[in-house]
Amino acid sequence: MVRTRRFGAVIVLGTMTVLTVATLSAPAGAVVTGPCSGSVEFSNDVTIRAEQPLDPASVIPAQDSALYQGLIDIPVPDEPIPFEGGLSAEVAGLGTIPIVPWGGETVEVSASGTYIYEVPSWVPKGTGDILLSASHQQGGAECTGQVKVTIEGDPGAAGIIAVTGTVLFGAGVIGAGFKKKGVA
Secondary structure (H helix, E strand, C coil): CCCHHHHHHHHCCCCCHHHHHHHHCCCCEEECCCCCCEEEEEECCEEECCCCCCCCEEEEEEEEEEEEEEEEEEEECCCCCEEEEEEEECCCCEEEEEEEEEEEECCCEEEEEEEECCCCCCCCCCCCCEEEEEEEEECCCEEEEEEEEECCCHHHCHHHHHHHHHHHHHHHHHHHHCCCCCCC
């Protein structure tokens, strides 16, 4: 009975360790669907392009003036047509957070400019756990894209708390496998 509980505790801890390592080291890739292309350039010489897969996660600054450009491959309309889309971030443990929506009517099929951003301090840095997702619909065409990024910097207190919690939980699981004095 004791050996079974210890073995079970070791299996649970081993599984947690493997899943944690696999999550932290998962390679990133840009995934784009639809007739779109585009790129964004950051001040740290990182460029993310829709046309090329990225591996591993791109490291981007916590605040920056990013230069973007995008194109949807549809005929240029004679009259303004509706468009809509947006960018969101999926942060491990925090869910999906909208970053910027867009929409309106236009005759343009491309856009470029500068987007100034600052990542909030509560978003984990240096972990690679951020999945950026974008979508754009215009003229009957729909495009989506995803890329995994990590924010420059150290995980800080949030990282220390997460590691400490994992270690304590693992120790508790292992401890549960040992026979207690006076308990049958």
